[in-house]
């Protein structure tokens with residue numbers, strides 16, 4: 001079995017490399033692609049700009065170093081107007097390393113919507129069923145058990161049940177979970193069956209070569225039989241360039257997450273006018289509740305219960321409505337959401353062990369756009385739609401109602417100044433939220449689109465095999481291929497889609 | 511940063527920087543020279559002083575629990591953070607700090623700079639950034655408060671006061687493993 005090669009290591013001497021299949025980005029899409037190709041006997045190189053973080057000595061459960069090392073732009077990437085904090089992984093295994101492990105496949109209605117409205121004729125729920133099964137097997141998907149539900153999740157469920165609202169314990173990809181609670185900054189117990197723990201070891205065993213701290217900067221000669229991909233190696237911290245080398249590859253598979261994928265393709269001068277457009281950020285609103293008794297939400301699986309009463313699946317619209325899911329993290333990330341300076345902010349944090357918290361997931365239409373700035377760095381232009389804002393206010397009201405029904409003393413929406421509600425009598429105050437830039441802290445964990453697949457180059461960036469229009473054997477295989485939001489959670493959809501696309505590629509080359 | 515926002519930001523920040531440099535009306539005396547700070551990578555001594563004042567205002571000592579930003583030198587951490595950021599981000603951060611320093615003059619029309627305000631006035635002024643009319647000021651408020659919240663509450667000396675028992679892996683040994 002090959003080892004992961006760290007390009008920041010002192011002895012690494014970059015020589016130009018050659019392969020048949022170069023995969024750029026090692027997350028849910030890229031990790032799966034590398035593994036399927038390698039197991040099919042192909043000659044594969046997998047490149048990852050982040051480092052390799054496994055086990056308790058590297059995954060320290062500390063906010064500052066972990067956001068610094070595991071997240072893109074150290075967790076600081078935002079939309080152009082800074083309204084949405086765009087979170088994604090930058091580590092071997094990508095978002096799977098830092099995600100909340102929820103397994104939510106693409107709904108049949110969404111497949112139907114894409115077939116009917118986006119020309120995805122070949123991708124019906126039935127045709128994709130075997131790929132979904134493969135994804136679920138990769139993830140060891142299983143239902144969270146009752147004994148794993150911590151107080152934070154019980155509170156949201158209690159509130160939903162008191163109001164007669166539907167909800168469920170979610171499926172997840174943890175095995176031997178110790179309930180450490182730090183999923184969002186990596187699992188030191190290696191309980192997540194993510195690409196780092198499943199696809200990448202399998203790719204290595206099957207002969208793939210895996211390089212970390214290696215950033216692809218440009219794809220050249222995209223119409224030629226052999227492409228030349230320029231690579232920048234990075235230092236141990238991952239923020240300073242060290243060296244350069246090139247890879248000569250017959251096929252290039254870009255799986256760098258929607259923002260990274262579009263940026264790389266644009267910086268390479270590739271793609272049509274649709275590339276970078278139709279981006280969904282699926283903004284999420286955090287909400288916290290102060291409970292009369294200790295919650296200790298930092299212990300146990302952070303996201304186990306979902307209030308799904310208001311989620312809608314429509315073959316003519318796709319996913320809409322909203323859902324509420326309990327969440328918690330380490331103190332730093334919660335502290336970063338407190339937009340109240342002075343003693344008042346400290347007083348709020350002093351009650352951390354009495355706090356219950358959720359994220360409200362509000363699917364959006366793909367209204368965003370990814371571009372590149374003059375310095376080559378990506379820029380995400382995203383304006384919240386009026387319809388989304390209306391739904392968001394309804395969603396915040398529902399979440400607040402659930403918390404009050406569960407006995408909350410106070411409900412807070414992190415804004416500047418924070419919106420503080422003492423009872424349901426004050427729910428009307430939620431109407432005052434304008435969502436204007438800089439007034440509220442929104443989070444995106446599920447970026448999708450930007451290189452959507454389609455049957456025509458007038459309306460899509462890639463054809464239905466994932467090949468970028470106007471190139472020869474340059475493919476996209478990550479969350480950017482979806483024409484609209486695929487699911488409330490994107491890991492399973494992306495792994496499913498990667499299996500389908502790479503299967504076709506293998507079949508084609510055979 | 512949005513081109514419009516960024517242009518407005520650069521104008522505002524540039525004005526503040528010009529004030530900082532004393533180019534407009536020789537007003538640098540308003541701010542006063544800061545004592546030298548050894549080992550800074552990006553921030554000037556004046557910017558370090560301003561950021562330390564913002565941190566102290568955002569997370570003062572006392573109140574619900576004793577530690578405050580001053581106990582952990584968050585301004586130096588910010589300087590270290592900036593050292594690994596791209597050049598444009600460092601430049602923007604410097605402008606943003608200068609803008610806060612000259613905020614009382616530019617936005618409240620008081621002939622005093624942020625570092626020289628008394629603590630209560632600093633709190634009132636800084637809180638105003640979170641709700642200001644100008645989008646740029648709100649953006650700066652969120653950027654700085656995110657950094658300060660993350661680094662302050664990640665500090666082990668704060669944890670006992672917020673009832674956080676610390677990273678759970680260390681506590682794992684005493685807990686039986688679950689069946690697969």
Ligand SMILES: Cc1cc2nc3c(=O)[nH]c(=O)nc-3n(C[C@H](O)[C@H](O)[C@H](O)COP(=O)(O)OP(=O)(O)OC[C@H]3O[C@@H](n4cnc5c(N)ncnc54)[C@H](O)[C@@H]3O)c2cc1C
Nearest residue numbers: 025027029049094095099100101102216260479489490491
């Ligand atoms: C905090 C958080 C929580 C989440 N929770 C869930 C959840 O519970 N359930 C769920 O289903 N989904 C969740 N997601 C979303 C899910 O993890 C992502 O949608 C998924 O990982 C995206 O897969 P991807 O292949 O598109 O990209 P990623 O997994 O992001 O992988 C892309 C990789 O490419 C690398 N890269 C980028 N540019 C380059 C380059 N030029 N050269 C080399 N490498 C490059 C990046 O460093 C990164 O590692 C969460 C995401 C986040 C951020």
Ligand code: SF4
Nearest residue numbers: 177178180181183187
């Ligand atoms: S809850 Fe803890 S043990 Fe379980 S996956 Fe998350 S970090 Fe790992």
